[in-house]
Amino acid sequence: MRYPILALFLFFGLPLWAQSLKAYEKAAQAALERADYYNAIYYYEAVLQSKAQADIYWAYARALAGALAHEQAVSAYQKAEKKAKDYPNFYYCYGLSLQQSGQYEQAQQAWEKQAAEQLSPYEKAHLQQCLKGLAMIEEQVVDEDWNCQNMGPKINGPSADYAAYPDSLDRLQFSALRQKNAEAAFRSQLYREREKGKKAQQEERISQQKQLGASCWGKNFASRYLTIIEDSSSYLAYSYLQENGRFSLPKALKGLPDHSSQPHYYAFGEDSAYLYFVHQTAQQKEDIYWAKIAEDTLVLAFAPLGAKINSPGRELSPFRRGDSLFFASDFWAGYGGLDIFCASSDSVFNLGPGLNSAAHELYFYLNQGDSSGYFASNRKGSQQLKEAVCCTDIYQFETSRFLPSEPPLLVQLDSPAPPQPIGPSQEEELLTALQQALPLALYFHNDEPDSNSLSLSASQTYRQSWGSYSQLFPSYRQQNSANLAAWEQFEAQASANYQQLQQFEEQLLALLQTGARVEVALRAYCSPRSWTDYNFNLAQRRLDALINNWEEGPLAPYYASGQLQLKSLPLGESQAPKTVNDRFDQPQLSIFSPAAARERRLEIEFVSLKN
Structure with missing residues (x-):
């Protein structure tokens, strides 16, 4: 495998015997602890050349899983399994990589070996949801009414493409992680189709001096809400369309918490709207929040949607159409990784195996008055910079029926609609x-x-x-x-x-x-x-x-x-x-x-x- 190496120049080209094996192990462990998975993989692969031991394979497998290279992680877990008793959550981790490789029967077998009392409270709760998901998978077949197609190289590049939505002329707008050349750093920027069906180019009508993540339209396509990415943090900003056809310089939305991203605007009155967004809490959880706003930028109140939607895991990419709220979650019972869920009426359910897969699905968008839309996924068939399935492509879907008549109920929850006025x-x-x-x-x-x-x-x-x-x-x-x-x-x-x-x-x-x-x-x-x-x-x-x-x-x-x-x-x-x-x-x-x-x-x- 080939991986991007960020700081390896002191070691490049030198034989392993000339380096300290212990130093390599220490560097690998440090990279794994700070979630720098690609460098961890590089170091562990070097160590394994001389020290192919179960404890090294155990760490190497977790680095591969962190980089979403689950098929390779499964192989590494198998080589570490003889020491499984030394690692309390071994079969929990092994099962996750099997699940996210689509090997559901093998995942079931691995999880049956896991002693629940050896897991953390989060792992124990998540394992219960994973087992629910396996039980649901046994009773379902792929819903052929979902027709999902990769949008191809005119939209998708070899790195991450995500958060797609159309403009007033049905031309696609989206975010993408790209680099100007092989030596340049990756930057997240906005892209758009200048003409329908033509290759997308960087959005030139808005300042992109800072990295821009997921975004959405505001009222009447005349404004935008943006994710501004700075170092390891992010915040939400607002930009409006000027008379010269360009958007104003993005300004931070005051009154919202730091570490916020992935906005979705939902109007419910002439001058009032809800802004849904994702906030990373002090406990490093990613939860969905809503804010009530007036006059586009005045934040009147904000609050999390609460435990009825937000789990102990990650909830991302909120999108509301009518009375239904769509979001991605890696905790509730599903098919593996992040799945797309719908909260409608008095229940929350998975949108099913026609849309979701063993890989990640997120950034769901449903066209107005239609049963077609877009989502992002790193499933097989997506373009990748490397063998590890790190990167999402944008997919288009069409369906003859938007929701199944008898939806596969996974988690019975109440509707997450924002609070109603109190008397x-x-x-x-x-x-x-x-x-x-x-x-x-x-x-x-x-x-x-x-x-x-x-x-x-x-x-x-x-x-x-x-x-x-x-x-x-x-x-x-x-x-x-x-x-x-x-x-x-x-x-x-x-x-x-x-x-x-x-x-x-x-x-x-x-x-x-x-x-x-x-x-x-x-x-x-x-x-x-x-x-x-x-x-x-x-x-x-x-x-x-x-x-x-x-x-x-x-x-x-x-x-x-x-x-x-x-x-x-x-x-x-x-x-x-x-x-x-x-x-x-x-x-x-x-x-x-x-x-x-x-x-x-x-x-x-x-x-x-x-x-």
Whole structure:
């Protein structure tokens, strides 16, 4: 096999005996751990020339599977199987490569050897879905009503082509990973058919200084929503069609989370729409979110579709037509890899073996008022840069019946349609739940945030401030060793309040999503170690730290639009009890004591609705 080598110049052309075998193994392991599968394959193949051992084949097989070279991975797993007992999830991994090679019976046999108690919670849940998929496959035949054709070299190149959709003249628009020459780096850019049936060329009407991933049309083909790729991250941007026929410079959509991609625009009113997109969470999960937008770029709210659609695995490429939401998932029961699913009415089902295969299928697009469309797949027959099936081609499908009359039900779920408007009684219930949790006290370390400052604004969020504060708790326990029980009681309460803040924010978000205008009243307190004017500024910084929290998360668009209003009532030192020690020469009492710690707080005091 031939693979792209990114940083091997020091080794190229030198015989293996001249290199340290141990260094090769170390480099291979490091590449595998950072998911640099192609370099891992190169190193492991070099090591195997002199050390054809089961443990090397085990690592080599996982590198091949990561590069989607599952048929080669199956061969490597077979050579490692004699040491299978040394690897708790061996048969789970082996079965996945068999499944994604289309060897379903052999996959069943491998998974039957896997001890469930040796798997992680995710692997155990995923294995259950895989077995459901095998049971479903036994009962089905390929649906001949799906006619899927590779769109050929006029559209597809030797690398990845994906996210296809037509323009107003039925000319195809899509994204592709291409390189200018053999030495150049691969870049993801937008391409289009200038004339129907002619070879696609790079889209010249929009700036492509940055890498552009999946995109979609906005309202009336007059705007576009784009994925901007920067290093290992991405964000969503907006561009509109100008009078000169070119699109404006893409501008980031404010109010959406980082690490967002794969937008799909769905209009439901004259000036309102939903924007579906994929967000990679802090846990490295890829979930589908929806955002409610107005006037093309104003993000009013966003939220994940939730566990009814988003699994512990990956959900990608959302597309909505009418009341049906289509998406790709590598977790729910299917045929292998990413399959395309449809959420319609009160169920979610796989679109079947006529469309899906043992390889990846994603980026489903259904033409308006038609039973034809496009999707991307790396199935056999797709153009490849190398033997490993790394790259997707764009396929066109036609079907005489869009959905089977008796769909193969794989996962019985509720419809993932966005939340409906909530009536006044439900607003009152949400408001009551918020008020029952108040007042909520949030605590700070002495003179934080931004100590020794007269600034009225904070450079930290409250979460950052709390993180620094909680790391000092061992010192607080040491200073309160003579009365440790009193400190531990305060520490437990302060920690519980911090956890309760997240629940409060979720309930507040739910109330704002009803369209209600909400006012939150805050009071800030300080311990009496400094003069009143200084403490007044410190109290303002503590208020600002919480505001910073809300300006960065899902509450941000509501705060920016004025739907969420804050009423600040800082009190400074003037409200601290006279019994609280304020002497600078007694920090054990004026800083570390539970009494002083209780005064360094911010309270969320009440929530009310505004007309």
